[in-house]
Structures are given as C-alpha cells and as structure tokens.
Amino acid sequence: MRTYTKKEIAVKLKVTTKTVENMVADHRLPDPLPLRKCPLQWDADAIDQIADAN
Numbered sequence: 001m002r003t004y005t006k007k008e009i010a011v012k013l014k015v016t017t018k019t020v021e022n023m024v025a026d027h028r029l030p031d032p033l034p035l036r037k038c039p040l041q042w043d044a045d046a047i048d049q050i051a052d053a054n
Contacts, residue, residue, distance in 0.1 A: 002044035003033060009042060012051050 009029070010017045023029040029050060032040045 003035070003038075003041035004044050004047050005042075006040055009047055012047060013054065 010020050
C-alpha cells in the first residue's frame with residue numbers, strides 16, 4: 001500500500017503543511033493511518049481521490 005507523508009500531501013494539494021493539519025482536524029482529509037513504524041502516514045489512494053476532486 002502506498003502512503004504519503006504530510007509534506008507530500010501538501011505538495012500534491014498545493015497547500016502548506018499547516019493547511020493539511022487543519023484539513024485533517026476539519027475531517028476534510030482522512031485520519032492518518034495507524035502505522036507504528038512511521039506515524040503520520042496517509043493512504044495515498046484516498047489522498048489522490050481528494051486531489052482529483054479539487
């Protein structure tokens with residue numbers, strides 16, 4: 001499964017990392033995946049769908 005970091009999402013959506021944090025808080029983005037090894041990773045497919053919708 002592909003994942004994105006907060007910084008990668010910011011680049012993909014053309015926003016700042018702070019905006020990404022706010023979007024997660026507002027539930028406009030899904031919550032980070034519960035991965036132990038690397039926290040704050042998101043499912044890439046879900047983010048791609050959101051990016052395509054914008």
